[in-house]
Amino acid sequence: MNFLSQLTGSFAQPCAENPTVAMVEAAYQHHGLDWRYINCEVAPEGLGDAVRGARAMGWAGFNCSIPHKVAVIQHLDGLGESARIIGAVNCAVRRDGKFIGENTDGKGFVQSLEEQIDPAGKSVVMFGAGGAARAIGVETALAGAAQITVVNRSPDRGEELTALLNEQTPAKATFVQWKGDYQVPAGTDIVVNATSIGLFPDVEARVPVDLESLTSGMVVADVIPNPPRTRLVRDAESRGCTVIDGLGMLVNQGVIGIRYWTGVDVDASVMRARLEEIFGGEG
Numbered sequence: 495m496n497f498l499s500q501l502t503g504s505f506a507q508p509c510a511e512n513p514t515v516a517m518v519e520a521a522y523q524h525h526g527l528d529w530r531y532i533n534c535e536v537a538p539e540g541l542g543d544a545v546r547g548a549r550a551m552g553w554a555g556f557n558c559s560i561p562h563k564v565a566v567i568q569h570l571d572g573l574g575e576s577a578r579i580i581g582a583v584n585c586a587v588r589r590d591g592k593f594i595g596e597n598t599d600g601k602g603f604v605q606s607l608e609e610q611i612d613p614a615g616k617s618v619v620m621f622g623a624g625g626a627a628r629a630i631g632v633e634t635a636l637a638g639a640a641q642i643t644v645v646n647r648s649p650d651r652g653e654e655l656t657a658l659l660n661e662q663t664p665a666k667a668t669f670v671q672w673k674g675d676y677q678v679p680a681g682t683d684i685v686v687n688a689t690s691i692g693l694f695p696d697v698e699a700r701v702p703v704d705l706e707s708l709t710s711g712m713v714v715a716d717v718i719p720n721p722p723r724t725r726l727v728r729d730a731e732s733r734g735c736t737v738i739d740g741l742g743m744l745v746n747q748g749v750i751g752i753r754y755w756t757g758v759d760v761d762a763s764v765m766r767a768r769l770e771e772i773f774g775g776e777g
């Protein structure tokens with residue numbers, strides 16, 4: 495007898511080893527799910543055809559990465575709430591025959607945050623105002639954060655994200671232009687690096703923050719998944735902070751995507767272990 499696997503996948507750019515494929519397939523195998531997750535290298539001009547192809551072939555959904563996260567929206571049938579506010583989709587889900595765009599990056603981040611601290615009513619400092627910061631800022635605000643300070647090098651992007659948070663979420667957001675080492679204000683509960691500083695191969699690049707202003711009551715989260723133990727994570731740990739590495743966000747967005755597609759809650763530790771094999775768990 496033949497079983498047709500259910501198909502899910504990723505529309506991405508060429509990549510030697512795709513960690514997301516390895517991570518998702520590890521979960522499918524661990525849970526005996528007769529599903530496959532396939533990486534398809536899609537050029538920007540082929541994106542519409544790729545979505546129509548996935549629809550025609552009955553895919554249950556797919557992830558899409560840069561540069562497709564915004565452009566894919568015009569090819570989808572609708573958007574989830576946070577994807578609409580963020581203005582970007584990294585996960586499409588087939589619901590009643592329609593592809594609905596979701597953003598699981600921010601949801602994955604909040605899930606790993608909630609394992610350490612409830613963001614409701616908390617004061618957050620977030621470095622960065624790019625795609626990851628938009629997703630994290632919106633979801634953290636929707637999870638009830640009271641105050642979000644957006645610290646960014648370029649004022650345009652920083653002010654745009656601050657306005658978005660103030661207009662579309664219940665949180666109060668303020669913008670600070672990043673000049674020199676940032677002093678994290680006393681009373682801050684959560685500090686997030688949502689920039690690309692520290693990403694392999696620039697592993698010793700330093701997030702410009704005054705380490706003396708990091709105190710032991712703070713939770714410090716880094717989005718960088720490779721390497722997981724970034725310089726910021728190590729420095730914050732040495733200051734006694736609770737730290738969250740970028741693997742948490744990556745794993746949890748995967749868990750949420752798989753739940754959307756299959757209805758199954760998979761074991762996050764299996765996925766994390768597979769990523770640690772690829773990226774290394776120690777810094």
Ligand code: NDP
Pocket residue numbers: 599621622623624625626627646647648651652688689690691693717718719740741743744745747
């Ligand atoms: P973008 O290019 O959209 O944004 C990059 C941000 O980093 C901008 O705010 C930029 O500031 C800032 N930045 C970059 N270099 C510097 C620097 N030297 N000094 C100060 N600020 C700097 O990227 P994304 O938001 O899409 O991605 C950011 C990171 O998040 C990536 O490293 C990616 O790997 C990671 N990520 C992790 C995920 C996970 O699951 N763990 C998921 C998604 C992303 P400016 O506006 O001034 O240029």
